[in-house]
Amino acid sequence: MSADQYILNILAKYNVDTSNGSPVITAAQAVYPILANWAGNQLVDVKFSGSHAKGTGVSGKTDTDLFISLKSNTSNTLKEIYNSLNSLMLGKGYNTKPQNVSIRINHNGIEIDLVPGVKYSDNSNYHWLYVKKSGRERTQTNIDKHIDIVTNSGRVNEIRAIKIWAYNHGLDLPSIYLELTVIEALSGRRIGNTADNVLHTLEFIRDRFLNLSIIDPSNSANIISNDLTDDEKRKISNQARISKAQGYWKDILW
Numbered sequence: 001m002s003a004d005q006y007i008l009n010i011l012a013k014y015n016v017d018t019s020n021g022s023p024v025i026t027a028a029q030a031v032y033p034i035l036a037n038w039a040g041n042q043l044v045d046v047k048f049s050g051s052h053a054k055g056t057g058v059s060g061k062t063d064t065d066l067f068i069s070l071k072s073n074t075s076n077t078l079k080e081i082y083n084s085l086n087s088l089m090l091g092k093g094y095n096t097k098p099q100n101v102s103i104r105i106n107h108n109g110i111e112i113d114l115v116p117g118v119k120y121s122d123n124s125n126y127h128w129l130y131v132k133k134s135g136r137e138r139t140q141t142n143i144d145k146h147i148d149i150v151t152n153s154g155r156v157n158e159i160r161a162i163k164i165w166a167y168n169h170g171l172d173l174p175s176i177y178l179e180l181t182v183i184e185a186l187s188g189r190r191i192g193n194t195a196d197n198v199l200h201t202l203e204f205i206r207d208r209f210l211n212l213s214i215i216d217p218s219n220s221a222n223i224i225s226n227d228l229t230d231d232e233k234r235k236i237s238n239q240a241r242i243s244k245a246q247g248y249w250k251d252i253l254w
Contacts (some may be wrong), residue, residue, distance in 0.1 A: 004194050006249045007194050011157060011161065014164050018064070019142075023109070023235045024064050024110055024133060027107040033091075035085075038085065042070045043069070046068050048067075051241060053065075053147045054173070056150060056179060058163045059248075065114075066115070068114065068115065068117065070117065072151060078137065079130055081130065083177070089105050091225075099113070101115055115143075117143070118222055123226060124181040127141060127142070127143065140222065145217060146179075150176075150183070161198045165198075171236050172232075173232070182201055184204075184214070186201060199210055199244065202240045202252075206241040209233055209236055209237045209240070210230065221222055
């Protein structure tokens with residue numbers, strides 16, 4: 001079996017079914033009324049975002065992301081909104097896992113990340129998000145722009161392969177951080193040469209990840225790479241070094 005075929009098989013193994021009637025869609029449809037009722041008249045939309053919308057999802061991690069867009073005149077603070085949503089889901093019987101900008105729940109075995117955001121203005125796709133990480137309380141971003149950049153990058157296979165690699169080795173970093181890192185690593189390289197591109201990305205992470213600045217393409221003031229500490233980055237870089245030195249693909253990702 002060729003290296004490219006091995007990776008394609010692994011990608012298929014971790015495929016997330018998002019077709020109509022699939023467990024992911026069914027779970028999202030079940031959660032939607034709860035979110036809509038919570039948001040009330042301030043609701044603009046609840047839509048799929050994150051890896052689901054970009055086609056970079058990996059089963060075993062988050063199965064889908066739901067972005068809850070609220071009107072720009074919402075009076076509650078971002079922290080109040082975030083905590084209110086967390087309390088709501090707890091009250092509905094979900095075990096919640098508050099994360100940096102999202103709240104993770106599990107609905108019938110499906111992991112869902114809930115991301116509340118307040119529109120910057122009603123005629124804009126920019127939103128304010130609450131940031132749970134110490135030292136920050138909010139960030140402005142454009143989820144739609146993230147989706148467009150990733151889906152049109154031509155690097156979805158490599159992104160998913162590196163996500164699987166990170167999952168296999170217990171590494172944790174924001175999805176958009178990983179996606180933009182892979183896109184940066186493969187800038188100028190041939191599209192479709194999957195195995196070689198994955199190895200090149202591991203080299204890139206090994207050599208440059210610790211000092212690499214990843215900036216939100218929709219907000220230059222949002223330095224995404226600041227979301228990890230140097231120790232967290234070093235752990236990821238060290239694992240890339242170990243993985244790149246392996247002689248068999250089965251020891252890199254599986």
